[in-house]
Amino acid sequence: MFFNRIKSGQITIEVSALMPEKILNVLWNNGIYTCKVVKINLTTIRFNIAFEDYNETEMLIKKQKLKMKVIGKSGMIVLLLNLKRRMSLVIGAGVFFLVIYCLSNYIWAIDIQTKNNLSPFEVRQQLTAVGIKPGLKKSQINVYDIERKLEDLNDQIMWIRVRIQGSTLKLVIEEKVNPPSTEKTLPNSVVAKMDGEIKRVYTTSGNAAVVPGDIVKTGDVLILPVQGREGFEKEVKPSGTVIANTFYEKFMEIQISGDKLERTGKKDGDIYLNIFGKKIYLKKAINRFESYDKIEEKNGIFNKVIYFEKKGKPVNVDKESAIKEASDKLKESLGKTLSNNAKIIDNKATVEDIGEGKILVRVIFTVEQDIANNIS
Incomplete structure (x- = not known):
């Protein structure tokens, strides 16, 4: 009884013919029940049949060489068929994301960052030797164990960090x-750690090798490892302070006129999956920005690209004020890198027009500081 109710349903059909009533007789003679018969016009008739009689009805109408079309469907069976189609979509999407989730539990790429002397290829071979390669499950990887094993295998590694x-x-x-060897220095000498012009020399041990006014280069000897007058020298461990004027150059680009690109606050973005090097977009940005900043966020499989719109805003800045402000900022920036005993005593600014309303402010700072470096 329940299954008969589920199978029940009706289909509304329109038939076009010179004598449309004839098809009703054909259907009745073949035991097909029709209801809600409506004559649309002289050549068209509309009626309902049971869902289960549709195939036989279609065959009889085609046999009579008549034209027909389905106008509507109703009943429980129709609803179940629609749900079945949508359920396939839901199941397909669920399987897709399940596969993505399963793939995200594995390592598919190895990124190795080294300096100059150690090649990534060599490190990759050593990783393979300890059983680490693409396709390995994340739960099987102990990053601290990998760090320890690689440090034991390669004596060129000073420090290593491994993360997933x-x-x-x-x-x-x-x-x-x-460390590089310094050929210009003598054993146990005090040398210059940077270029400069000597201002004052204070020795606590050893003889001074320079006098105020001398220009020295990095590595030049400042205090000799001997003490005493000529003919009465003795070897000592040299030490002391050598104050010199040193020079630093800093520059800054400033826009004083024209248009300056600034972010408007509007943004758009792409969202895509990266599977074995292929991009599958879940969302594609409609990037209609003429100028924009592009920021890419990579996180394994799920990745984003964000576009920030930029538009030109008019700029009109007093040139002298801009130069002074730039010089102050550069001085403040330099001060953060100097030692506590260093003192900025002078600065000279030069300005270069680089076009499009921009200038390049270049400042040379004179810094008085101790340049002595004890070599032992």
């Missing part, structure tokens, strides 16, 4: 670098 980012295993390696 998305579906990528990322390695950042610092290498051991032997």
Whole structure:
């Protein structure tokens, strides 16, 4: 009884013929029940049949060489068929995201960042030797164990950090670098750690090798490892302070006229899946911005690209004020990098017009500081 109710349903059909009533007789003679018969015009008739009689009705109408079209459907069976089609879509989407989730539990790429002496190829071979390669499950990877094993395998590694980012295993390696030999220096001498003009020399041990006014280069000897007058020298460990004027150059680009591009606050973006190097877009931006900043956020499989709109805003700045402000900012920036005993005593600014309403402010700072470096 229940299944008969589910199968029940009706289909509304329109038939066009010179004598449309004839098809009703054909259907009745074949045991097909019709209801709600309506004559639309002289050549068209509309009626309802049971859902289960549709195939036989279609065959009989085609046999009579008449034209027909389905106007509507109703009943439980029709609803179930529609749900079945949509359910297939839902199941398909569910399977898709399930596959993506399963793939995201594995490592599919290895990113190795080294410096100059150690090649990523060599590190990759050592990773393979300890059983780490693409396609490995994340739960099988112990990043601290990998760090320890690679440090044991390669004596060129000074420091290593291994982390999992998305579906990528990322390695950042610092290498051991032997300090360069300084050929210009003598053993146990005090040398200049930067170029400068000597202002004052204070020695606590050893003889001064320079006098105020001398120009020295990096590595030049400032205090000798001997003390006493000629003929009465003795070897000592030199030490002291050598004050010199040193020079730093900094520059800044400033726009004083024309249009300056600034963010408007509007943005758009792409969202895509990166599967084995292929991009599958879940959302594609309609990028209609004439000028924009582009920022890409990579996180393994799920990635984003964000576009920030930029528009030109008129700029009209007093040139002298802009130069002074730039000089102050550059001085403040330099001060943060100097030691506590260093003192900025002078600065000279030059300005270069680089076009499009922009200028390049270049400032040379004179800094008085201790340039002595004890070499032992």
